[in-house]
Amino acid sequence: MTFPLPPNSTIGIVGGGQLGRMSVLAAARLGYRCQILTPEEDSPAGQVAWGVTLGDYEHPATLREFAASVDVVTFEFENVSVEGLNLLASLKPVRPAPAVLRVSQDRIVEKSFLRDAGVPTARWRRVGLMSELEAACVEIGFPAVLKTTRLGYDGKGQAILLGPQDLASAFATLYPKPLILEEFIDFACEISVIVARGSDGQVTAFDAVENRHRDHILDVTLAPAQISEAAAIEARGIALSVAGALDLIGVLAVEMFVDAGGRVLANEIAPRPHNSGHWTIDACPASQFELHIRAIAGLTLPAATRHSDAVMKNLVGPEEAALWPRVLATPGLIPHLYGKLEARPGRKMGHFTRLFPRGALPGEFGIQAALDIL
Numbered sequence: 001m002t003f004p005l006p007p008n009s010t011i012g013i014v015g016g017g018q019l020g021r022m023s024v025l026a027a028a029r030l031g032y033r034c035q036i037l038t039p040e041e042d043s044p045a046g047q048v049a050w051g052v053t054l055g056d057y058e059h060p061a062t063l064r065e066f067a068a069s070v071d072v073v074t075f076e077f078e079n080v081s082v083e084g085l086n087l088l089a090s091l092k093p094v095r096p097a098p099a100v101l102r103v104s105q106d107r108i109v110e111k112s113f114l115r116d117a118g119v120p121t122a123r124w125r126r127v128g129l130m131s132e133l134e135a136a137c138v139e140i141g142f143p144a145v146l147k148t149t150r151l152g153y154d155g156k157g158q159a160i161l162l163g164p165q166d167l168a169s170a171f172a173t174l175y176p177k178p179l180i181l182e183e184f185i186d187f188a189c190e191i192s193v194i195v196a197r198g199s200d201g202q203v204t205a206f207d208a209v210e211n212r213h214r215d216h217i218l219d220v221t222l223a224p225a226q227i228s229e230a231a232a233i234e235a236r237g238i239a240l241s242v243a244g245a246l247d248l249i250g251v252l253a254v255e256m257f258v259d260a261g262g263r264v265l266a267n268e269i270a271p272r273p274h275n276s277g278h279w280t281i282d283a284c285p286a287s288q289f290e291l292h293i294r295a296i297a298g299l300t301l302p303a304a305t306r307h308s309d310a311v312m313k314n315l316v317g318p319e320e321a322a323l324w325p326r327v328l329a330t331p332g333l334i335p336h337l338y339g340k341l342e343a344r345p346g347r348k349m350g351h352f353t354r355l356f357p358r359g360a361l362p363g364e365f366g367i368q369a370a371l372d373i374l
C-alpha cells in the first residue's frame with residue numbers, strides 16, 4: 001500500500017465503540033471507507049461503517065480476514081494481545097505501531113517510558129508480593145493508590161490506601177494481578193493534551209483541557225483548561241515530547257495532574273482519540289478524529305487549533321441517557337448519541353458540547369449554567 005492513502009481506501013479499525021464511530025464519521029468526510037473489527041453484533045462503530053468483521057480480537061483467522069479487507073489498521077480499543085498485534089502487523093501497516101500500544105497497555109512499562117523520556121510522574125513502585133507492597137508503602141507513604149498494571153479503565157482495578165490498615169484488603173482484592181503502587185497526588189485539577197503526529201514527524205497538539213470525573217468516569221471537559229500559562233505550556237510540551245519519543249503515527253492523549261504548586265505530572269497515555277477530545281468535533285476546524293485519520297492515512301496535518309472554547313458533558317448511564325430529549329430541545333447544545341441499545345450504569349451513551357467564543361469560556365457559575373439542563 002502506498003501512502004498517502006487515495007480516496008476510497010479502506011481503513012481498518014480494531015474496536016466497535018464510540019471512538020470508532022466518530023473516527024468512521026471523520027474518515028467518511030475524507031473519502032475513506034472503514035472496516036470495523038468487533039465481537040459485538042450491533043456496535044456504535046459498526047452501525048456507521050462500510051463493513052464489519054465480526055469476531056474475537058485474539059482469533060488468528062478473524063484477524064487475517066480483517067487484515068485482508070483493509071489498507072491500514074488502527075485502533076479505538078488498545079488491549080489486543082502482543083500475538084494479535086504482531087499478526088496484524090505482519091499483514092498490513094499498523095498505525096500507531098504495536099510498540100506504542102505495548103507501552104500504554106502496562107502501567108509499569110508506561111511509567112518507565114515516561115521516566116526515560118524525562119516526563120515527571122507520581123512516584124511509583126512495582127508490587128508483586130504483599131511484602132513488596134509493605135516495603136513500597138514505607139517508601140511512597142500514605143495516601144497511595146494501588147493499581148493493576150493492565151486492563152484498568154474508568155478507575156477499575158484500583159484501590160486507595162489511606163494507612164497500613166488498608167493494605168491487606170486492597171492486596172487481596174487485586175492480587176494475583178501484577179500491581180503498581182503510586183503516590184497519591186492531591187491534584188488541583190486533572191488535564192489532558194491531545195497530540196497528533198504524522199508519518200513524516202509533523203506534530204501538532206491541542207491546548208490542554210480540564211477533565212472532571214464522577215465515579216471515576218469522565219463527566220465534563222473544559223476547553224481550554226483554566227490553568228496558569230506556564231502549566232499549559234508545560235503540558236503541551238510533555239505531550240509533544242511523548243509523541244516524538246514514541247515515534248507515534250496517529251493521535252495520542254496524555255492525562256496529567258496539575259498540583260497545587262502548578263507542577264504538571266503525567267498519569268496515563270492513550271494512543272488513540274480520547275473522550276477528553278470530543279469537544280474538538282464542534283470547536284475545531286479539524287477534530288482529533290480527523291487528525292487521527294489524516295495521520296494514519298499519511299495525509300498532511302492541519303494545526304490542532306480551535307475556533308471556539310467549549311464545555312463537553314458526557315451522558316453516562318440510564319439517568320443521563322434519559323436527558324436526551326432535553327439536550328435536543330435546548331438551544332446551543334450540540335448533541336452526539338452513540339447508538340447503544342442498552343443504557344447500563346456507567347456506560348457512556350452520548351455527549352453534548354456547548355461552544356463559547358474563543359477566550360470567553362465562562363467562570364464556574366457560567367459553566368454550571370451551561371450544564372443546567374441537568
Ligand SMILES: Nc1ncnc2c1ncn2[C@@H]1O[C@H](COP(=O)(O)OP(=O)(O)O)[C@@H](O)[C@H]1O
Nearest residue numbers: 122145152153154155156182183184185267268
Ligand atoms: N496517583 C494518583 N493520585 C491521585 N489520583 C489518582 C492517581 N491515579 C489515579 N487517580 C485518579 O483515578 C482516576 C483514574 O485513574 P487512571 O490512572 O487514569 O486509570 P484509568 O483511567 O485507566 O482507570 C484518575 O483520573 C484520577 O482521578
Ligand SMILES: [Mg+2]
Nearest residue numbers: 154155255268
Ligand atoms: Mg485515566
